Amino acid sequence: MKINAGEIRVGMLLEYKNDLWQVLKTQHVKPGKGGAFAQVEMKSLNKNTKLNERFRSSETVEKASLEEMTFNYLYSDEANYFFMDPKTFEQIEIKKETVGDKGKLLTENLEVSVSFYNENPISIELPNQVECKIETTDVAIKGQTVSSSYKPATLGNGLSIQVPPFIETGDKIILDTRNLEYVKKI
Structure with a gap:
């Protein structure tokens, strides 16, 4: 499916130069002199290489159909x-x-x-939220009542995240898979 260069967004997959590219960054530039263009940083899914490319606003690119x-x-x-x-x-x-x-x-x-x-x-x-078990975590320091105080914890799958002070070893929590942040205790 052909799309205009102005419609390119981060995360899209494009067919370009006989390869499949994932868009990492995109910036739309309108210089004082000349036509507008899109500066796009892409990563090849097959060769694992990066490419910086400039597309004029009037150009079209092939969006990969998934x-x-x-x-x-x-x-x-x-x-x-x-x-x-x-x-x-x-x-x-x-x-x-x-x-x-x-x-x-x-x-x-x-x-x-x-x-x-x-x-x-x-x-x-992945689904936006998954259930995880706390393998180990530090003991909360008594009197530490600042609401933004988080402590490190290791999950059963080996990931390290930050959790609130009331979470203890063995607790089950909900984890946001998009940013690997604690959501709530189960």
Whole structure:
């Protein structure tokens, strides 16, 4: 699908120079002299390289058409994560490099959205909030009543986050997967 350069947004996937690019940064510039343009920083999903490109406002670029499907997480091995389609029970595997740090938040039967490009999985989207267990955390200091005082905690999956002082080891919490922040205690 062709879009104008002015419609490029961060996170979009573009087909450009026979490759698939994810937009990391975009800046629309209107210089005093000459026409407006979009300065776009992109990362290749196949070659893992970056590219800075300038598109004039009148230019069009090809937005990649992705197919999204829902899968349930099953398990992982040294190199891959395995997912199952809840309707057809078909299994797919996705390389750990493709999933990245989101893989630490995967729990058995967690429902995720997988994006496919030309029938190849290229990214996964976790639910906005997941349940986690606090593995270890420091003891709250008595008399520390400042509302913004947070303490470090380690989750069962190995991630380190900041939690309020009333959270203790063994508590279950809700974690926001977009910014890895504490939401609430269960």
